[in-house]
Amino acid sequence: MLITPSAALELLPFDRAINQPLAKQLVRVLQINLGKRCNLACSHCHVEAGPHRTEELTPEITQQLIDIIQQFPQLETVDLTGGAPEMNYGFRELVAAAFDNQKSIIVRSNLTIFFVEGFEDLPDFFAQHDVRVVASLPCYLAENVDRQRGSGVFDRSIEAIQRLNQLGYGQDPALQLDLVYNPPVPRDRSFSLPPAQSSLEQAYRQRLKADHNIDFNHLLTITNLPIGRTKLALRQRNLEEDYCQFLASNFNAQTLAGLMCLNQLSVDYRGYLYDCDFNQMEDIPARSPDGKMLTLADLLAANSLDLVTTVQTDRHCYGCTAGSGSSCGGAIA
Numbered sequence: 001m002l003i004t005p006s007a008a009l010e011l012l013p014f015d016r017a018i019n020q021p022l023a024k025q026l027v028r029v030l031q032i033n034l035g036k037r038c039n040l041a042c043s044h045c046h047v048e049a050g051p052h053r054t055e056e057l058t059p060e061i062t063q064q065l066i067d068i069i070q071q072f073p074q075l076e077t078v079d080l081t082g083g084a085p086e087m088n089y090g091f092r093e094l095v096a097a098a099f100d101n102q103k104s105i106i107v108r109s110n111l112t113i114f115f116v117e118g119f120e121d122l123p124d125f126f127a128q129h130d131v132r133v134v135a136s137l138p139c140y141l142a143e144n145v146d147r148q149r150g151s152g153v154f155d156r157s158i159e160a161i162q163r164l165n166q167l168g169y170g171q172d173p174a175l176q177l178d179l180v181y182n183p184p185v186p187r188d189r190s191f192s193l194p195p196a197q198s199s200l201e202q203a204y205r206q207r208l209k210a211d212h213n214i215d216f217n218h219l220l221t222i223t224n225l226p227i228g229r230t231k232l233a234l235r236q237r238n239l240e241e242d243y244c245q246f247l248a249s250n251f252n253a254q255t256l257a258g259l260m261c262l263n264q265l266s267v268d269y270r271g272y273l274y275d276c277d278f279n280q281m282e283d284i285p286a287r288s289p290d291g292k293m294l295t296l297a298d299l300l301a302a303n304s305l306d307l308v309t310t311v312q313t314d315r316h317c318y319g320c321t322a323g324s325g326s327s328c329g330g331a332i333a
């Protein structure tokens with residue numbers, strides 16, 4: 001959709017668009033951002049991760065996470081992200097703890113990490129722990145992927161998926177492999193939302209099978225939120241306000257009931273809690289009803305995961321509620 005410059009139009013605050021605050025539900029998902037170290041430095045990265053970042057979990061915070069995984073049966077899913085989560089302290093211990101406690105395990109992998117020295121055994125490690133692998137592949141064409149993620153990333157991703165397929169990923173029901181599509185960061189005012197998830201999934205399935213003999217389970221479409229490197233890129237092109245306005249103009253109230261922040265806690269490498277990874281990147285912490293920022297230590301002291309009653313929102317939330325909606329699990333509505 002082409003929209004004209006509209007900096008003069010005031011964006012309706014997100015909390016007024018939704019009429020009433022988002023009520024937190026029982027926490028069932030713990031998303032852990034292990035740190036900012038990554039072997040890539042993608043242009044759309046909302047975490048601003050890269051090879052030279054050093055922030056990562058400490059032994060103390062890792063132990064608190066393991067305690068939480070062990071002590072709360074209500075926790076169904078442990079979702080590991082980063083950076084490249086595999087490169088950051090505590091990764092294998094956390095996967096093992098989640099596996100031993102019968103949690104569903106998600107690892108958000110960039111796949112190219114399989115070719116970095118010291119990480120070559122990751123596909124086997126994933127398969128041994130029934131890890132669901134969620135991997136970014138923003139197109140089925142090499143040139144588009146390499147433009148977004150760096151030269152050679154497409155070929156290495158394909159080789160990594162073929163390796164996962166050999167281990168049963170994409171075929172064995174216990175070994176799920178999902179791919180993630182996100183549109184390119186806008187370069188002008190021809191803004192767009194991701195295409196319909198089901199039809200794009202079909203196109204991916206056909207092309208990847210025909211060209212590379214690849215199998216996967218689901219394609220997840222994710223909207224670019226105006227945060228992190230995307231926000232910087234939009235700002236440099238003087239597009240940030242118009243992009244937010246575009247997202248707001250596509251607000252869909254039917255997405256609200258499926259927002260991932262409703263039953264999730266996101267935790268950073270220091271042990272601070274957020275309602276989602278996006279809020280974490282925008283430094284908007286989760287808060288108790290009396291306005292206190294919360295940590296893993298608070299959860300353990302209270303023996304409860306449910307200390308948050310209301311989700312903190314801001315204008316980037318328009319990215320999750322535009323069109324068919326968007327979450328770490330793909331489209332919502």
Ligand code: SF4
Pocket residue numbers: 038039040041042044045046047048049050082083084110
């Ligand atoms: S988008 Fe993912 S793979 Fe790319 S730099 Fe960020 S964390 Fe690393």
Ligand code: SF4
Pocket residue numbers: 259260261262275276277278279311312313314316317318320321
């Ligand atoms: S960014 Fe999305 S997931 Fe996070 S609080 Fe806003 S609506 Fe919820």
